[in-house]
Amino acid sequence: MTTASRVAALFLLALLAACGPAHVVVQGDFPEPLLDPLPLTLGVWYDEEFAGHEFFDEAAARNESSWIVSTGESQVQMWDTLLGGMFRELVHMKGEPGPGQMNQVVDGVLIPQVDELQYAIPAHTSVKVYEIWMRYRFRLVTTGGKPIAEWTMTSYGKTPTAFLQSDEEAVNLAAVMALRDAGAHFVTSFARVPAVSDWLRARGVPAPGSAL
Numbered sequence: 001m002t003t004a005s006r007v008a009a010l011f012l013l014a015l016l017a018a019c020g021p022a023h024v025v026v027q028g029d030f031p032e033p034l035l036d037p038l039p040l041t042l043g044v045w046y047d048e049e050f051a052g053h054e055f056f057d058e059a060a061a062r063n064e065s066s067w068i069v070s071t072g073e074s075q076v077q078m079w080d081t082l083l084g085g086m087f088r089e090l091v092h093m094k095g096e097p098g099p100g101q102m103n104q105v106v107d108g109v110l111i112p113q114v115d116e117l118q119y120a121i122p123a124h125t126s127v128k129v130y131e132i133w134m135r136y137r138f139r140l141v142t143t144g145g146k147p148i149a150e151w152t153m154t155s156y157g158k159t160p161t162a163f164l165q166s167d168e169e170a171v172n173l174a175a176v177m178a179l180r181d182a183g184a185h186f187v188t189s190f191a192r193v194p195a196v197s198d199w200l201r202a203r204g205v206p207a208p209g210s211a212l
Helices: 003-018 072-086 167-192 194-202
Strands: 022-025 038-044 054-057 067-070 087-092 108-120 129-141 147-160
Touching: 022 167, 038 072, 067 108, 067 167, 072 087, 072 108, 072 167, 129 167, 129 194, 147 167, 147 194, 167 194
Parallel strands: 022 067, 038 087, 038 108
Antiparallel strands: 054 067, 108 129, 129 147
């Protein structure tokens, strides 16, 4: 290959790279909840889809960018921090709840899933606001996989672009805000799920506003 050919090939590769999707690996800080932990041992199981969660949005026009937003690592970080502060002990299950996991002694196993994720950036809206909306589905089961409770919950995060240098930073911050919102909603709504309230009472833990 001649020098000119090499230069042309490198230029083409650079051009293709520049035209590639914008990729955001969400990173942020998630404080522990300020509350007295429930006197229970909770197991948690993150399946591969959740632990490696990401979404892809293909550009609708040539002047727009496609986006890949990876939230899996930050999801695990946030939920570990939150659940570790909500419960006396948090145990990572060695496998999906089922007969083979019954030797792990926990009061219940939480399985979080991201049902849906939507986002909006200035190219999609008429205002300079970056937004991310998520819907979670939670299952609380026994170590053997028997259902205890199932419910959904939404979270929302947004940030203006005024104080950020790039679209990637703005999308990252919106995702972090959505995760923090999810944590706050989970803390306040967990014991209000009827089946969860029954589960807590059965273990001697009263739901808020109730007595044993």
